[in-house]
Amino acid sequence: xxxxxxxxxxxxxxxxxxxxxxxxxxxxxxxxxxxxxxxxxxxxxxxxxxxxxxxxxxxxxxxxxxxxxxxxxxxxxxxxxxxxxxxxxxxxxxxxxxxxxxxxxxxxxxxxxxxxxxxxxxxxxxxxxxxxxxxxxxxxxxxxxxxxx
Amino acid sequence: xxxxxxxxxxxxxxxxxxxxxxxxxxxxxxxxxxxxxxxxxxxxxxxxxxxxxxxxxxxxxxxxxxxxxxxxxxxxxxxxxxxxxxxxxxxxxxxxxxxxxxxxxxxxxxxxxxxxxxxxxxxxxxxxxxxxxxxxxxxxxxxxxxxxx
DNA sequence: GTACAAATTTAGCTTCTACTAACTTTTAGT
DNA sequence: ACTAAAAGTTAGTAGAAGCTAAATTTGTAC
Ligand SMILES: [Mn+2]
Ligand SMILES: [Mn+2]
Ligand SMILES: [Mn+2]
Ligand SMILES: [Mn+2]
Numbered sequence: 045x046x047x048x049x050x051x052x053x054x055x056x057x058x059x060x061x062x063x064x065x066x067x068x069x070x071x072x073x074x075x076x077x078x079x080x081x082x083x084x085x086x087x088x089x090x091x092x093x094x095x096x097x098x099x100x101x102x103x104x105x106x107x108x109x110x111x112x113x114x115x116x117x118x119x120x121x122x123x124x125x126x127x128x129x130x131x132x133x134x135x136x137x138x139x140x141x142x143x144x145x146x147x148x149x150x151x152x153x154x155x156x157x158x159x160x161x162x163x164x165x166x167x168x169x170x171x172x173x174x175x176x177x178x179x180x181x182x183x184x185x186x187x188x189x190x191x192x193x
Numbered sequence: 194x195x196x197x198x199x200x201x202x203x204x205x206x207x208x209x210x211x212x213x214x215x216x217x218x219x220x221x222x223x224x225x226x227x228x229x230x231x232x233x234x235x236x237x238x239x240x241x242x243x244x245x246x247x248x249x250x251x252x253x254x255x256x257x258x259x260x261x262x263x264x265x266x267x268x269x270x271x272x273x274x275x276x277x278x279x280x281x282x283x284x285x286x287x288x289x290x291x292x293x294x295x296x297x298x299x300x301x302x303x304x305x306x307x308x309x310x311x312x313x314x315x316x317x318x319x320x321x322x323x324x325x326x327x328x329x330x331x332x333x334x335x336x337x338x339x340x341x342x
Numbered sequence: 343g344t345a346c347a348a349a350t351t352t353a354g355c356t357t358c359t360a361c362t363a364a365c366t367t368t369t370a371g372t
Numbered sequence: 373a374c375t376a377a378a379a380g381t382t383a384g385t386a387g388a389a390g391c392t393a394a395a396t397t398t399g400t401a402c
Contacts, residue, residue: 056251061316063254066229069321070359073222077389080215098349102205105212110390112351117388129350129397156330159337165329172218176321180314181305188308219390226359247379259360261381266358278367278380 069176076175079145080104081114082123085132086142094131148182149174155185158192218325225324228294229253230263231272234281235291243280297331298323304334307341 084103088095097115101108115132118124123138134142152174156166177185233252237244246264250257264281267273272287283291301323305315326334 059248059251062252065317065320066252067254068317072321074388096349097351099208102208103211103215105216106389107391108350109352109392114389156333159333161330161333165327168214168217169325169327169330171214172221172325173322176318176325178314178318181310181318184305184308184310223358245379246381255359256361257380258362258382263359 072175077114078118078121078123079141079175080171081118082134082138082142083145083149085124085134086139086146089134095133096131100132145174148177151182151185151189152177154189158189221324226263227267227270227272228290228324229320230267231283231287231291232294232298234273234283235288235295238283244282245280249281294323297326300331300334300338301326303338307338 081100081104084100085095088099088103092099097108097111100111100115104111115124115126118138119126122135123141124132124134126132149170153166153170156170157163161169230249230253233249234244237248237252241248246257246260249260249264253260264273264275267287268275271284272290273281273283275281298319302315302319305319306312310318
């Protein structure tokens with residue numbers, strides 16, 4: 045009987061392994077919006093001095109109402125602060141997340157460029173890919189950049 | 194006055210460009226679940242002869258109720274068919290999406306492997322990355338695979 | 343300093359994706 | 373054939389992320 049048993053056990057193990065991978069992707073999607081927002085808030089503060097709802101709204105391509113809603117969630121989660129009708133600031137936690145996200149985003153973008161992808165595509169694709177790249181893969185990207193740079 | 198005007202116009206253009214990129218990422222997220230499901234249904238039919246709710250549930254790491262729910266949506270959208278209490282089949286449209294998704298998924302996974310990423314990480318990361326890779330980037334991945342293969 | 347425009351917020355709605363608990367149907371073992 | 377387990381379904385709930393429309397506050401131009 046060993047045969048069917050073993051392949052059945054093997055299938056079960058494989059199923060669990062794949063389930064874990066999908067779980068990680070779902071987790072990434074949960075933090076994704078937060079990462080894009082704090083990164084954008086940091087960019088805006090550096091470029092223009094402040095981050096306003098209307099600026100985020102224009103750059104993200106969503107309505108101001110949606111931005112307001114999300115900012116409240118991020119505030120609840122301790123990533124940003126803001127007084128009613130005033131602009132948005134990052135907490136220490138938010139700054140840390142922004143910095144990590146930006147570094148990773150740039151690595152992915154630069155890697156695609158080094159691979160020969162055109163600038164527009166590298167910009168666009170890295171916006172999605174960045175959230176699904178683990179540390180080992182990021183390290184492989186950096187290694188490739190060092191070699192080709 | 195040209196100066197402030199031009200940088201203001203430049204900022205607006207840039208904002209629109211970035212908004213378009215974020216819109217594409219959001220679009221990708223909308224088709225992502227459908228892609229993973231049909232790919233998995235195709236795999237199961239090939240490996241075991243049929244795709245059942247319980248199989249999808251185990252491999253995706255979500256409850257049977259969630260799978261059932263999603264399968265009904267995919268049915269509504271013309272990607273799968275299934276009679277109550279029976280297993281799941283792909284429509285022609287579903288098979289096409291599964292084939293495209295699988296090809297792209299494998300390209301991403303093989304590319305990561307060729308880059309020197311370990312097998313577990315390549316498997317895991319490709320599950321998320323696959324949905325955010327455009328055709329030009331995919332072509333760059335294929336080119337790298339040909340050179341390193 | 344008032345009036346108007348811009349920005350922000352609130353309220354109410356929708357879809358997707360997830361869950362648990364309870365129920366029904368099918369399958370399998372004896 | 374009956375019964376118990378497995379599989380599938382339904383009902384009800386929740387949060388995230390989006391929208392529009394209306395209300396409010398802030399900022400600016402005169
Ligand atoms: Mn980013
Ligand atoms: Mn992003
Ligand atoms: Mn896939
Ligand atoms: Mn996937």
